[in-house]
Amino acid sequence: MHEVAGERPKDFIREIIDQDIETGRFGGRVHTRFPPEPNGYLHIGHAKSICLNFGIAQEYGGLCNLRFDDTNPATEEVEYVQSIMEDVHWLGFDWDDRLYYASDYFDQMYGYAVELIKMGKAYVDSLSPEEIREYRGTLSEPGRDSPYRDRSVEENLDLFERMRRGEFAEGACVLRAKIDMASPNLNLRDPTIYRIKHLPHHRTGSKWCIYPMYDFAHCLSDSIERITHSICTLEFEDHRPLYDWFLDALGVYHPQQIEFARLNLSYTVLSKRRLLQLVEERRVWGWDDPRMPTLSGLRRRGLPPESIRRFCERIGVAKRDSIVDVALLEHTVREDLNLTAPRRMGVLRPLKLTLLNYPEDQEEMLEAINNPEDLSAGTRPVPFSRELYIEQDDFRENPPPKYYRLAPGREVRLRYGYFVRCVDYRKDPATGEITEVFCEYDPATRGGDAPDGRKVKATLHWVSARHAVDAEIRLIDRLFDRPNPTEGDEDFRTRLNPDSLQIYRGCKLEPSLAEADPSCRFQFERLGYFIADNRDSRPGALVFNRIVSLRDTWAKIEARLAKSSNHDRD
RNA sequence: UCGGGGGUCGUCUAAGCGGUAAGACAGCGGCCUUUGGAGCCGCCGAUCCAGGUUCGAGUCCUGGCCCCCGAGCCA
Numbered sequence: 001m002h003e004v005a006g007e008r009p010k011d012f013i014r015e016i017i018d019q020d021i022e023t024g025r026f027g028g029r030v031h032t033r034f035p036p037e038p039n040g041y042l043h044i045g046h047a048k049s050i051c052l053n054f055g056i057a058q059e060y061g062g063l064c065n066l067r068f069d070d071t072n073p074a075t076e077e078v079e080y081v082q083s084i085m086e087d088v089h090w091l092g093f094d095w096d097d098r099l100y101y102a103s104d105y106f107d108q109m110y111g112y113a114v115e116l117i118k119m120g121k122a123y124v125d126s127l128s129p130e131e132i133r134e135y136r137g138t139l140s141e142p143g144r145d146s147p148y149r150d151r152s153v154e155e156n157l158d159l160f161e162r163m164r165r166g167e168f169a170e171g172a173c174v175l176r177a178k179i180d181m182a183s184p185n186l187n188l189r190d191p192t193i194y195r196i197k198h199l200p201h202h203r204t205g206s207k208w209c210i211y212p213m214y215d216f217a218h219c220l221s222d223s224i225e226r227i228t229h230s231i232c233t234l235e236f237e238d239h240r241p242l243y244d245w246f247l248d249a250l251g252v253y254h255p256q257q258i259e260f261a262r263l264n265l266s267y268t269v270l271s272k273r274r275l276l277q278l279v280e281e282r283r284v285w286g287w288d289d290p291r292m293p294t295l296s297g298l299r300r301r302g303l304p305p306e307s308i309r310r311f312c313e314r315i316g317v318a319k320r321d322s323i324v325d326v327a328l329l330e331h332t333v334r335e336d337l338n339l340t341a342p343r344r345m346g347v348l349r350p351l352k353l354t355l356l357n358y359p360e361d362q363e364e365m366l367e368a369i370n371n372p373e374d375l376s377a378g379t380r381p382v383p384f385s386r387e388l389y390i391e392q393d394d395f396r397e398n399p400p401p402k403y404y405r406l407a408p409g410r411e412v413r414l415r416y417g418y419f420v421r422c423v424d425y426r427k428d429p430a431t432g433e434i435t436e437v438f439c440e441y442d443p444a445t446r447g448g449d450a451p452d453g454r455k456v457k458a459t460l461h462w463v464s465a466r467h468a469v470d471a472e473i474r475l476i477d478r479l480f481d482r483p484n485p486t487e488g489d490e491d492f493r494t495r496l497n498p499d500s501l502q503i504y505r506g507c508k509l510e511p512s513l514a515e516a517d518p519s520c521r522f523q524f525e526r527l528g529y530f531i532a533d534n535r536d537s538r539p540g541a542l543v544f545n546r547i548v549s550l551r552d553t554w555a556k557i558e559a560r561l562a563k564s565s566n567h568d569r570d
Numbered sequence: 571u572c573g574g575g576g577g578u579c580g581u582c583u584a585a586g587c588g589g590u591a592a593g594a595c596a597g598c599g600g601c602c603u604u605u606g607g608a609g610c611c612g613c614c615g616a617u618c619c620a621g622g623u624u625c626g627a628g629u630c631c632u633g634g635c636c637c638c639c640g641a642g643c644c645a
Contacts, residue, residue, distance in 0.1 A: 008593090009584055037645055072644065129643055136641060140571040143641090174643055184573040186641050195643035214645050235639055238574045259575085261638095266581080272645095314594070316583040318576095321638055325581045328595050338608060373608065404606070413604060448604045459604050483581095525605045554606045 011317040026228040030062030037069045038080035040272040041287040041294045042087040045263040051312035054093040066095035070103045071217045073201040087295040091305050102221045103203045109212050117156045124159035126173045142182035143189045166209045170196045187242045219243040227255040233262040264323040267478035268293045290545050291479045291500050302531030302547035307333045330548050337529045342370045345461040346509040346524040350389035352436045358386040368416045387465040389508045394460045404457035412458040419445040461525045468508035471542035475502040
């Protein structure tokens with residue numbers, strides 16, 4: 001069941017906002033922003049932040065900006081800004097005309113830097129990067145003042161202007177805030193606020209060769225946009241004093257920075273660096289590989305955006321580090337799809353089943369329910385004939401205990417079809433593999449009910465061999481083989497799950513799927529939820545991804561059986 | 571070692587700012603079923619530790635312990 005909206009208690013951020021509204025701190029306004037750096041693709045961790053920022057704005061009747069934090073031309077590209085906009089939209093949020101770039105404020109920021117210099121609160125340092133590091137001190141020892149710390153305002157103004165004009169090589173000097181080289185907070189030991197980079201910027205071209213650092217650019221961007229609550233992740237906690245310092249020093253509008261714990265998901269990694277590694281080393285097909293936790297990967301895999309939003313609501317927002325079980329995501333997806341996905345029949349690993357007493361040239365249409373959770377979805381005709389395919393897993397020559405499916409002499413139901421009893425089967429003598437099963441059907445059970453009231457313990461999905469369409473099916477599993485792949489000494493890349501992607505060709509689908517495209521998600525009965533691949537699938541050459549499997553209680557029983565028989569051998 | 575954060579069922583999140591530790595996921599068991607699906611019912615299960623204040627502490631105080639972040643001219 002879906003939880004009743006509004007019953008969930010508020011998280012600490014919304015409590016802060018409530019208080020600020022009560023005290024009239026920002027005139028009752030709520031204005032947030034989602035500020036990605038366009039240096040990679042968005043992943044589900046970003047979805048948490050997007051849902052938080054855009055969600056809060058919606059709830060409070062406020063606004064949320066999309067702002068690209070593009071202050072480092074060395075790593076940023078338009079390709080990424082495109083994908084980020086696409087992903088935010090896909091997730092279901094809209095920034096309307098509130099699309100901004102930190103680079104739009106380069107002129108203003110330059111002006112603010114000049115102001116700081118004039119106040120004697122910033123200086124040009126000509127120490128080398130290595131020297132700056134040495135002078136900074138360590139976690140437990142204070143730093144020392146740079147010999148250039150006391151340059152005159154005039155000299156600093158002149159030097160900074162010349163930095164801007166491109167008179168210096170990269171690394172020759174930087175502009176630093178003059179704060180406190182002995183501060184226990186390293187961020188306050190005269191942080192760099194401008195550095196030289198002779199690189200074109202994807203928006204400002206070659207206009208600038210000096211670029212502001214995050215700490216300087218971010219608080220000012222927030223201030224310029226009149227953001228009320230600047231929500232970011234925990235690692236920025238000890239940057240907050242610096243955020244506040246710049247704004248106070250300049251005497252400008254001052255938003256509140258609030259930090260929350262970023263999302264971690266079991267069996268996956270969510271760091272740009274590691275995801276980039278997977279892509280560059282070709283361990284996955286790309287950023288949108290259906291196994292990737294990127295939004296483009298999840299989209300390709302078929303997860304509905306609503307499910308991701310509901311997942312983000314469910315995990316909550318707090319300050320403690322945590323690893324959310326990916327099973328919760330899967331559960332949320334199943335919950336949505338169960339209600340909405342039309343049912344179809346498809347066979348992953350076909351096993352021929354011939355009905356010995358069904359006339360060779362006969363065929364008929366059976367009526368199948370599209371969605372038992374939503375009868376308004378109606379029914380569809382499914383063709384039936386003498387030769388069918390069933391799932392290899394659904395026949396066992398020697399059925400183990402608790403196995404209810406087809407076996408020699410046993411009767412089962414073909415869904416929406418007939419009761420069939422296995423009278424014979426054929427086996428490849430070389431491999432021992434079952435190659436064909438022969439059954440007799442009971443014409444009186446058409447539709448799946450026996451007039452004499454007899455019961456069967458299993459219902460199998462099937463497709464008519466003559467009418468089936470072929471497809472490739474990709475089963476997607478967790479990318480890593482353990483809950484926390486980055487824990488311990490070993491490289492996370494040694495923890496990849498070798499079975500994260502299983503490709504089956506020659507799968508057989510009911511003919512109504514012939515024209516399927518990525519706009520619709522289906523449940524293939526008893527197998528899971530599937531979607532046509534948004535890159536590789538086309539009519540005549542269908543490719544489906546499994547979004548998520550159905551809950552499989554038989555698999556659990558089987559696993560337990562295997563385990564206990566192992567025990568017996570011990 | 572210094573500074574900043576954080577420790578509640580296996581997991582995630584709650585507990586109107588001192589008053590019966592709650593929900594969801596996972597796990598386990600049952601009912602039901604033309605998907606071994608879905609649904610329904612039940613069970614299991616936690617306040618880091620030690621003191622203190624109090625009629626009463628997850629919440630307040632003291633002292634420990636453990637975990638995360640921080641020494642980019644990255645964000």
